[in-house]
Amino acid sequence: MSKFKKKKSGDLPAISTASLPDIVFMLLFFFMVATVMRQNTLMIENRLPVADQVEKLDKKGLIMYIYAGKPSSRYRSSAGNQARIQLNDKFADLSDVKPFVLAERAEAREELVNSLITALKVDGETNMGLVGDIKKELREVQALKINYTTRVGNALDN
């Protein structure tokens, strides 16, 4: 039976690991390309209110974000301490909302323009006057689908 015994002579040939980095890099690049990250640098305080009747905002590409709140302490000297609107990475005025929406629309794919959602990320301490003004602008430009972004929790804690 010794014919079937494995040869025990000689060392195990080392498995070549030279291609492992390539595999890792391949994976890394794949995920780098596939991940969509759109996070604006916040220049305002943004403590969202809490609510429990919420829906998830899944389709990240179809959402435009409008931030509002008091400028954070770094920007207070230049931007004042009244609540401001932030679009993309800049402070904006109310009159900038319409061009912003139109620009976002122009970027979106044509068949999806109607399903664009405006997410309002507004600090809980903001006055409704500003929010009302934003909503008015949005109505005038026919961006009617909005979402008040909130944290999840008991609404009575607000």
Added chain:
Amino acid sequence: MARRAAPEVNAGSMADIAFLLLIFFLVTTTIETDNGISRKLPPPQEDNVEPPILKEKNIFVVELNKNNDLLVEESPMELKDLREAAIKFLDNGGGSGADACNYCQGARSPSSSDNPTKAVISLRNNRETNYASYIAVQNELVAAYTTLRNREAERLFGKSFVQMEKDLKDVNYSGNKEKLKEDIKKIQFFFPEKLSEAEPKK
């Protein structure tokens, strides 16, 4: 048998394996998705449109003043009681004849709403109202509608409205999606979300 030293494991690839794991976990950790209350704004209005005439009893006035106090039908109310009050109002079903509501379970008081399809909740706020209180009120009103829709869906289709909506989004849902859509529409027709918002007062 001759004793031989075990062959050494090549550790050169350990770093790569570590990287692989690192990347795997980086990718699978979901970046927090946003949650929020979805609403639809009314389309812009032309100036000379006359508002439709509504019966006083079909309107449920919720007002938030600049001190964030809640006034419901002109009397103060605690936020925690708002949901109950809204449900009571919507589910009242006081109408008769063409306005009768055969699925309402409310008190059928003649001084409250006729029919959920007629009932309108009017939310007014001041310019100085806090956004957080506004959201809290919105949340309670949406909750009132959801509760009623859940009840109705439970009665007609044996599962909650929230579950139905979840099923509609679920790719692996085994049932008939067309029918599900119809059912959801039906429930929405029974309890339409009629939430009107007045322009904030100066």
